Amino acid sequence: MHHHMHDHGAGSSPWETLLPAAAVILFAAAYLLLADRARHRNPVQGWGCRRTASFLTGCSLLAVALLPPLAPFAHGDFRGHMAQHMLIGMYAPLALVLGAPVTLLLRTLPTARARALTGVLHSRPARALAHPVTALVLSTGTLAVLYFTPxxxxxxNQPVLHWLMHAHFLLSGCLFVWVIAGPDPAPARPGVPTRLVVLGIAVAAHATISQLIYGGFLIDIHAPIGQVQGGAEIMYYGGDIAELLLAAALVATWRPARNRQHGADRPLPSGVAGTVAG
Structure with a gap:
């Protein structure tokens, strides 16, 4: 059921370009402002250039995904949609989360607000949301819902749903990276072996979904067969590369001494937030 061309609508409003561009610029500017504040508060420790470069790379990937020429192409071609999905849901989240934005917030917020943020990280809803299985279902499991249903x-066909889909890709992707390999504190983060198992399940699920899309099994995608198969290939190979990068980030951010402490990286009290490496 994927042989019909979708009527996506050729005319796009200038706001569809201006609003995403403004959002990405504000996102990057806010991070740079906080990084500068962190450097002024603690000139000796400062804030790592690698963190800043990583976050700005994530913002750049979002800009590529949401602006021309990719955005209009994605609106009328399933291959473009899948390339956009890879950037928004996998590559940009990896770069953004490795920028350690929560740690940066903890360093720059007033003490009372930093304690409040730490309290949110310790809360029961945060623990449920940050569970690897929750992150896996929200990031990878929902792909089956997207492509195997209407x-x-x-x-x-619905701009609001289209932007909600983008928001879900980005937020669920950031959640998954944070749980698996984020340098920021997370509630009850399991040990590295558990996270590697969850990542392995994500790899297998991603590969299975892309193969089903390529073969035309179970899917409900109204697009020419060539586009669907091309999109499936982008999903298969692009997902593999992104997940290998995530595995490398997990190994690179692993601190064995901390990992042995009950197998978890715990949220830091605001009083010691400044000791987190930049």
């Missing part, structure tokens, strides 16, 4: 076709 939802994808609906998002292509």
């Amino acid at each position: 939802l994808y076709n609906a998002t292509m």
Whole structure:
């Protein structure tokens, strides 16, 4: 059921370009402002250039995904949609989360607000949300809902659903990276072996979904067969590369001494937030 061309609508409003561009610029500017504040508060420790470069790389990937020429192409071609999905849901989240924005907030917020943020990280809802299985279901499991039901076709015809889909890709992708390999504190983060198992399940699920899309099994995507198969290939190979990068980040950010402490990286009290490496 993927042989019909979708009527995506050729005319796009200038706001569809201006608003994402403004949002990405504000996102990057806010991070740079906080990084500068962190450097002024603690000139000796400062804030790592690698963290800043990583976050700005994530912002740049978001800009590539949401602005021309990719955005209009993604609106009318399933291959473009899948390339956009890879950037928004996998590559940009990896770079953004490795920028350690929560640690930066803890360093720059007033003490009372930093304690409040730490309290949120310790809360029961945060623990449930930060569970690896929750992150896996929200990031990878929802792909089956998107492509095996009429939802994808609906998002292509309804601008609000289209932007909600982008928001879900970005937020669920950031959640998954944070749980698996984020340098920021997380509630009850399991040990590295558990996170590697969850990442392995994500790799297998991603590969299975892309293969089903390529073969035309179970899917409900209204697009020419060539586009669907091309999109599936982008998903298969692009997902593999992103997940290998995530595995490398997990190994690179692993601190064995901390990992042995009950197998978890715990949220830091605001009083010691400044001791986190930049």
